[in-house]
Amino acid sequence: MEANQTIEQIQNFKGKYPKQLWYLFFSEMWERFSFYGMRGMLAVFMVSQLKMDETTANLQYGATQAWVYAFTFIGGLFADKILGLRKSLFWGGILMIIGSVILAVSPKELFFTGIGFSIVGTGFFKPNISSMVGQLYKDGDVRRDAGFSLFYAGINLGALLGGYVCIAVANGNLWSGFVPENFRWNYAFGFAAILMFISILTFTQTQKSLGEIGLSPLLNIEKSKRKGYEVLTYIGSLALIPIIILMVANTVYTDYFMMIIGPASILYLFYEMRNFSATENKKLLAALVFIIFSIFFWAFYEQSGGSLSLFAANNLQIKLLGIEVDPNGVNNSSGALFVIIFAGLLGILWIWMAKKKIEPNTVVKFGLGFLFLAAGFWIFYYTKFFAGPDGRTSLGLFTFGWFVITFGELCLSPIGMSAMTKLSPQKLQAVIMGMWFLASAYGQYFAGLLGANIAEASENSSNLEKLIVYADGYKQLAVYALLAGIVLLLISPFVKKLMQEVR
Numbered sequence: 248m249e250a251n252q253t254i255e256q257i258q259n260f261k262g263k264y265p266k267q268l269w270y271l272f273f274s275e276m277w278e279r280f281s282f283y284g285m286r287g288m289l290a291v292f293m294v295s296q297l298k299m300d301e302t303t304a305n306l307q308y309g310a311t312q313a314w315v316y317a318f319t320f321i322g323g324l325f326a327d328k329i330l331g332l333r334k335s336l337f338w339g340g341i342l343m344i345i346g347s348v349i350l351a352v353s354p355k356e357l358f359f360t361g362i363g364f365s366i367v368g369t370g371f372f373k374p375n376i377s378s379m380v381g382q383l384y385k386d387g388d389v390r391r392d393a394g395f396s397l398f399y400a401g402i403n404l405g406a407l408l409g410g411y412v413c414i415a416v417a418n419g420n421l422w423s424g425f426v427p428e429n430f431r432w433n434y435a436f437g438f439a440a441i442l443m444f445i446s447i448l449t450f451t452q453t454q455k456s457l458g459e460i461g462l463s464p465l466l467n468i469e470k471s472k473r474k475g476y477e478v479l480t481y482i483g484s485l486a487l488i489p490i491i492i493l494m495v496a497n498t499v500y501t502d503y504f505m506m507i508i509g510p511a512s513i514l515y516l517f518y519e520m521r522n523f524s525a526t527e528n529k530k531l532l533a534a535l536v537f538i539i540f541s542i543f544f545w546a547f548y549e550q551s552g553g554s555l556s557l558f559a560a561n562n563l564q565i566k567l568l569g570i571e572v573d574p575n576g577v578n579n580s581s582g583a584l585f586v587i588i589f590a591g592l593l594g595i596l597w598i599w600m601a602k603k604k605i606e607p608n609t610v611v612k613f614g615l616g617f618l619f620l621a622a623g624f625w626i627f628y629y630t631k632f633f634a635g636p637d638g639r640t641s642l643g644l645f646t647f648g649w650f651v652i653t654f655g656e657l658c659l660s661p662i663g664m665s666a667m668t669k670l671s672p673q674k675l676q677a678v679i680m681g682m683w684f685l686a687s688a689y690g691q692y693f694a695g696l697l698g699a700n701i702a703e704a705s706e707n708s709s710n711l712e713k714l715i716v717y718a719d720g721y722k723q724l725a726v727y728a729l730l731a732g733i734v735l736l737l738i739s740p741f742v743k744k745l746m747q748e749v750r
Contacts, residue, residue, distance in 0.1 A: 252458040258385045263598070265383045267460075268394055270453035272401035275376055277446035278340065279405030281347060281439040284413030285365065286312065287579035288435060290556045291414065296355055296432060301557055301702040308553045309695010310501040311362055314491060316688030317508055318370025323378070323681025325371070325484075327674070329476045332375040332461035333454055338481065339371025340447040347440030354432045361436070363492035367484055374680040375461070381668025381676060382460045387748070389601045392665045396594030399661035403586035405442075410579030413438055420573040505692050512682055519675055526747065527672050533745035534670040534679055536738075537663055538686045540613060543731045544659055545690020546697060547620055547724045548652065551578060554698035554717065555627070562634070562714040563642045574642055581646050585653035593657050609666045609746070610739035612658045617732025619655030623648045624725035631718035638710030669749045697724070 257265060289311060293304040326335035346364030349357050380398050384391040415421035417435040419428065426434045454461070465473040494500035516535070520528045555578055563574035600606035607615070626648035634640040663683060671679035697720075705716035 252456070254382065254459055257383060257458055257460070258388070260383075263390060263595075264394055264397060267383055267453075267456050268380065268398060270449070270456060271376055271380055272398055274446050274450040274453075275398065276401040276405040277442045277449065278343070278372060278376075279402045280409035280412075281343060281405075281443040281446070282369065282409070283406040283579065283583070284409030284435070284439045284442075285347070285350075286552045287410045287414045287556070287575070288417055288432075290553055291560055291575060292354070292358075292417070292432065294557065297358065300706075302699045302706065304557070305553045305698035305702050306498050306695050307495075309692050309698065310498040311366070311495055312549065312552065312691035313501060313505060313688045313695070314366045314495055315369050316373075316684045316686075316691055317504070318366055318491075319374045319684035319688075320370075320508070320512055320678070320681035322370035322372070323374040323678050323684075325480050326375045326378075327464065327676075327678055329463075329465060329480050330371075331463035331465075332379050333457075334463065334477065335371045336375045336379075336450065336461075337447065338484070339368045339373070339375075340443060340450070342368030342484070343372065344368075344440055344443045344447070347436055347443055351433050351437035351440055354436055359492045359496045362495055363488045366491055366495070367488055371484070374684055377664050378668065378676045378680050379457065379461050381665070381680075382673070384668075386669070390598065391669065392597045392662060393594035395661040395665040396590045396597070396657070399657070399664075400587050400590035403583035403590065405583075407580045407583035407587060409439065409442065410583055411573070411576040414579055415573040415576040418573055418575065420576070501692070505689065508685065509689060512685055516678070516682065519678070523672055523675075529745045529747060530670040530749060531675075531679070533742055533749075534667055535682075536742050536745070537609070537613060537666055538682055540617075540731065540735055541659065541663055541683070541686045542689045542693070543727070544616060544620060544655075545687050546693035547624060547728050548656065549687075549691050549694035550698055550721075550724070551582070553694055554701050554720070557698075557702070558714075558717050559645070561710060562638055562640060562717065563645055564639050565642070567642045567646060572642075574645075577642060577646060578649075581649040582653050582656065585650050586657060589653065590657055590661070593654075594661075608739075608743055609662055609749075610735065610742045612662045614732050614736035614739065616655040616657075616659030616662075617728050617735060619658065620652055621725045621728035621732065623650075623652030623655065624721045624728060626651060628718045628722035628725060631715050634711060634714050636711065638712075638714045640714060666749070670746065 257267060290304050290308045293299045293307055294301060322335060322339060326332050342364050346361045346368060349364060350361035380395060384394060412421065413435040416426055417432050419431055463473060465476065494504060520531055556575055559575040559578035565571050565574055567577060597606055626644065630640040630644050633644060667679050667683045668676055701717055701720035705713040708716065
């Protein structure tokens with residue numbers, strides 16, 4: 248019976264959450280273990296194993312992550328036009344597994360090959376599962392933000408586990424008696440492959456409950472013709488992998504790509520807007536405002552995998568609340584832990600405030616996100632006043648900075664994903680979600696540039712001098728985040744008018 252449900256029957260669920268949300272929750276959770284496990288290892292691996300200097304590693308990290316998120320726009324486009332959300336997700340997962348296996352077998356020699364497969368795979372997987380979550384809800388359903396907050400908790404449960412386990416194993420701070428020293432990095436990348444396989448298995452075993460959600464948009468054409476388009480998409484995506492490997496390995500090509508893909512995606516959006524009403528187009532313009540502001544948020548936040556990862560490795564003490572831990576593992580996973588604790592509670596708070604008609608609208612939530620971000624980076628700056636002569640400072644205060652930033656993330660990221668599905672017509676949802684993640688690509692790209700500037704300023708410095716340079720850099724980011732939040736709050740009445748009935 249469950250497999251034959253219509254979209255209307257699914258959307259008429261009782262209670263706070265549809266049961267299909269839990270299936271997507273677990274698929275996304277294990278995929279995020281793989282993704283954040285890989286992400287947390289990149290900068291440290293490039294410095295310690297590939298012998299890059301920190302400036303180059305930051306640029307390389309930014310380029311790699313920019314490609315990961317930029318390809319979500321392309322993946323969303325092909326899902327909307329040819330594959331459908333489900334097949335796109337499955338194909339992306341297979342490519343991610345291949346990429347992780349390649350890195351597990353030969354991380355040094357085949358580093359960029361494995362990264363290339365993972366980039367294309369993430370592009371097909373990531374935007375489409377988020378779009379399916381959006382389709383579980385009717386337009387105007389006040390439970391949507393709470394659903395995305397819970398879904399975001401699943402993302403962060405995977406990020407917590409993967410973000411800590413993979414880097415801690417690679418550094419020898421976890422399971423050192425079980426993992427041979429010469430194969431620590433192989434095992435760490437291997438864990439990412441295993442959990443990605445579990446993610447795909449979870450989805451394939453539960454997808455029937457989604458009814459019509461995520462099926463091919465070409466069901467109305469001849470089957471052989473539809474299969475032909477699908478096969479061409481698979482072949483084309485495989486053909487892109489060598490090109491992406493070349494571009495990721497040479498960051499100058501990434502610079503050219505980022506100059507083109509953003510303006511091209513906006514032009515494509517304007518082209519598609521010809522097919523929609525004035526009311527729908529105003530909502531799409533509002534979505535574009537959120538997309539642009541999110542670039543700035545992620546440019547600061549994503550220091551976590553670049554400069555903050557190196558800061559954690561070099562300048563943080565190894566004890567948290569008296570317990571020895573991997574400081575880089577804490578950097579990669581503490582934000583995720585706080586999201587897990589508070590995401591559901593915040594989602595319930597939004598529902599309660601909506602019933603009382605006092606819930607802040609999406610624009611105000613975004614503005615609050617920047618204010619929390621600014622406060623968190625100010626705390627990162629303040630750690631320099633607790634440093635010892637060895638240039639190592641309080642891991643506890645650093646973790647508190649992530650605690651504060653978490654509330655900024657919860658005010659922006661799950662709310663942003665929810666807003667994209669509310670503001671975009673269903674026929675354009677995967678593309679808009681792809682643009683949302685493309686904004687993350689620009690954030691990652693600029694994060695690499697910002698991190699490289701900080702690393703370059705601290706070149707040939709003592710560890711204590713390096714800490715001071717990094718901390719002062721985070722102070723500047725706190726100021727920029729504060730200004731962005733103020734600007735967003737000032738223009739909120741204009742954006743609210745574009746959103747119309749959407750809150």
